[in-house]
Amino acid sequence: MAIAEEIRPTTDALLKTTAPKRPANMGQIIRWGLLFLGGILMIMPIVYMISTSLKWPHEIYNLKLIPDEPTIENYTFVLQDGRFFWWFLNSIVIAVITTLCNVLFDSLVGYTLCKFRFPGRYIIFIAILSTLMIPTEMLVIPWYLMSQQFGWLDTYWGIMFPGLMTAFGTFLMKQFFETVPNDFIEAARIDGLNELQIWWTVAMPLVKPALAALAIFVFLGNWTAFIWPLIVTNSVEMYTLPVGLSSFGDEADVAWELIMTGAAISTIPTLIVFLIFQRFIIRGVVMAGLKG
Amino acid sequence: MADLALRDLVKTYDKTEVLHGINLDVHDGEFVVFVGPSGCGKSTTLRLIAGLEEVSSGTIEIGGTVVNNMEPKHRDIAMVFQNYAIYPHMTVRKNIGFGLRSSSAPKIQKEARIDEVAQLLGMTDLLNRKPDQLSGGQRQRVAIGRAMVRDPAVFLFDEPLSNLDAQLRTQMRLEIKKLHQRVGSTIIFVTHDQVEAMTMADRIVIMKDGYIQQVGTPSEVYHTPANTFVAQFIGAPAMNMIPGEITNNGSIQLETGGLIDAGLAARSGQKITLGVRPEDLSEHAPASFLEGSIAVREPLGHETLIYVNTSVGEFVAKADGRHPPDVGATVRLGALQENLHIFDAETGSTLA
Known part of the structure; x- marks a missing residue:
């Protein structure tokens, strides 16, 4: 026993011991190289966006990363342009409302399909999923005709209505609700809560990581949406940011420096949304790991 | 309440x-x-x-x-x-x-x-x-x-x-x-x-x-x-079940060869199952009805479980924890009349 303890290192000793450094082998070098290349590919457009936003118009076709004469004139111009403020506001309103609606409706439908047994449940789920197979381009014409009939053209409602609930979000939430044990729901039922209270008080807090992921997907999707807002809006005041930015300049001369400046500013809300919700996603992943 | x-x-x-x-x-x-x-x-x-x-x-x-x-x-x-x-x-x-x-x-x-x-x-x-x-x-x-x-x-x-x-x-x-x-x-x-x-x-x-x-x-x-x-x-180890038949004079003839006087003449010819709990099986009982050799011993401290191989299968009994019989030893086991449970072999319901 004494000998065994002598030769067996304690946990503390094991923790303190640093693993001996081994020279990297060729496989590792290739892996690191590919990751580095991937990283460069991902970050270059952002770097060029910021670089271009700091250039004067005569310099924008110069591929240098650091401008010869850096300027913040483009930022001043864009921020002082009244249109940009409206586009920004439109995008915020649309993205926030659509995100909230998705979190609410997708989770309600997902929860219902997951936790209730009723005739036709499976058919409804398949019907919702099958809409994923229809490309947006095909839906644009019926959406437009609908909007025209209902008088929704050039309105917030017209821009938002196709995305207030998504098949992907419903599917995502249904799959996450599958991980909520039925005992939780039954216990709440016995404790006197109605079904809506159970969904809100018990089930929703348990799928926060999924809600966070859904919120990020929906917010980004709506923040960057281009085709449908372009089609459904007519007045400059109703443009969203991507539509508005594309209108900088004219057919003969595109003002890339202004577009890039607007794009750089428009990344700020997406960064904020990601920073707010990412901790829920990471916590979800960690929890899933610990449970097993 | x-x-x-x-x-x-x-x-x-x-x-x-x-x-x-x-x-x-x-x-x-x-x-x-x-x-x-x-x-x-x-x-x-x-x-x-x-x-x-x-x-x-x-x-x-x-x-x-x-x-x-x-x-x-x-x-x-x-x-x-x-x-x-x-x-x-x-x-x-x-x-x-x-x-x-x-x-x-x-x-x-x-x-x-x-x-x-x-x-x-x-x-x-x-x-x-x-x-x-x-x-x-x-x-x-x-x-x-x-x-x-x-x-x-x-x-x-x-x-x-x-x-x-x-x-x-x-x-x-x-x-x-x-x-x-x-x-x-x-x-x-x-x-x-x-x-x-x-x-x-x-x-x-x-x-x-x-x-x-x-x-x-x-x-x-x-x-x-x-x-x-x-x-x-109910009970661990489970009750031993020994197949048998009621004879004309009301005794139970077990397939292990043992004969038990049960006073069940009215049921003569009926197939039965005799149940005995492991703690009720003893070498010191008045009459033995199980004989076999010890195949395995499981010492539990205060007692030892012994698994006895017989001609009709394996049965388990509880023996003294300090001086249990050896593996391979032949034992003759019996139980007091009041500790025997008699079940109908067909329905499994208790008879007595």
């Missing part, structure tokens, strides 16, 4: 009947344990009482009221689940107080009730913790606290100890029993562990394949089992 009555309770899933007319009366303040192997219908019965499943036919009465069509929340019951079902996003205080959400009592009264329950369960210091900061036993106590806080007519426990380790299970078993003695509530407790059933119950309900096999006190089901299933399910 209240009486509970099950009358001709039937449950079918699609076309499969899983409970076949259960009849049972549980008295006010009684601790009743449903026990049986997996798939026997004990949890289904509990879920029917809770209102989590719909009754196919028959009635459930709580406190004299038929509750078949009542929502779970209106049945005045509380349930403790196998995996605790305490909400991970809420503190212990919120978990315990969860059952009071729908109550119209003033907040101050609710808080006082939570404190009272926490004190009763020894959890006052843990009220602000989240479930992931609690041990298995503490989580189980929170689940019990959540059930207790509403002071329901009937407590339902669905295998609440099966996720705990052996030591903690023994401890919680004792705590639940003490709690019952203190609060005196009507408790229905489901388990597949016969030791839990024996140690906790006022009465045990033994189930198999959707039928009640026997209802009785722990002593009754152990000493006078109604059939071979109960005889073998």
Whole structure:
């Protein structure tokens, strides 16, 4: 026993011991190289966006990363342009409302399909999923005709209505609700809560990581949406940011420096949304790991 | 607290009947344990009482009221689940107080009730913790606290100890029993562990394949089992079963060669199964009816289990813990007449 303890290192000793450094082998070098290349590919457009936003118009076709004469004139111009403020506001309103609606409706439908047994449940789920197979381009014409009939053209409602609930979000939430044990729901039922209270008080807090992921997907999707807002809006005041930015300049001369400046500013809300919700996603992943 | 009555309770899933007319009366303040192997219908019965499943036919009465069509929340019951079902996003205080959400009592009264329950369960210091900061036993106590806080007519426990380790299970078993003695509530407790059933119950309900096999006190089901299933399910190691036949003069001729005077002349020619508990088999009995060699010994400290190979199979007996017979030794075993259980070989029902 004494000998065994002598030769067996304690946990503390094991923790303190640093693993001996081994020279990297060729496989590792290739892996690191590919990751580095991937990283460069991902970050270059952002770097060029910021670089271009700091250039004067005569310099924008110069591929240098650091401008010869850096300027913040483009930022001043864009921020002082009244249109940009409206586009920004439109995008915020649309993205926030659509995100909230998705979190609410997708989770309600997902929860219902997951936790209730009723005739036709499976058919409804398949019907919702099958809409994923229809490309947006095909839906644009019926959406437009609908909007025209209902008088929704050039309105917030017209821009938002196709995305207030998504098949992907419903599917995502249904799959996450599958991980909520039925005992939780039954216990709440016995404790006197109605079904809506159970969904809100018990089930929703348990799928926060999924809600966070859904919120990020929906917010980004709506923040960057281009085709449908372009089609459904007519007045400059109703443009969203991507539509508005594309209108900088004219057919003969595109003002890339202004577009890039607007794009750089428009990344700020997406960064904020990601920073707010990412901790829920990471916590979800960690929890899933610990449970097993 | 209240009486509970099950009358001709039937449950079918699609076309499969899983409970076949259960009849049972549980008295006010009684601790009743449903026990049986997996798939026997004990949890289904509990879920029917809770209102989590719909009754196919028959009635459930709580406190004299038929509750078949009542929502779970209106049945005045509380349930403790196998995996605790305490909400991970809420503190212990919120978990315990969860059952009071729908109550119209003033907040101050609710808080006082939570404190009272926490004190009763020894959890006052843990009220602000989240479930992931609690041990298995503490989580189980929170689940019990959540059930207790509403002071329901009937407590339902669905295998609440099966996720705990052996030591903690023994401890919680004792705590639940003490709690019952203190609060005196009507408790229905489901388990597949016969030791839990024996140690906790006022009465045990033994189930198999959707039928009640026997209802009785722990002593009754152990000493006078109604059939071979109960005889073998209750008690560890299980009761030995020796095939035999009643002779013309009323004795039992065992296939092991032993002959026992049973005074059952009226049943001459009937095939029977003789049941003997391992602790009742002894080398010092007046007459032996089993002979064989010891194949395996299992020392348990205070006693040793010996597995005896005979011409008709293997039987188990309990021997002295200090001086057990050697492996390979031949032993002759018998039992006192009063410790023999005679069952009909065909139906398995007890004859004497």
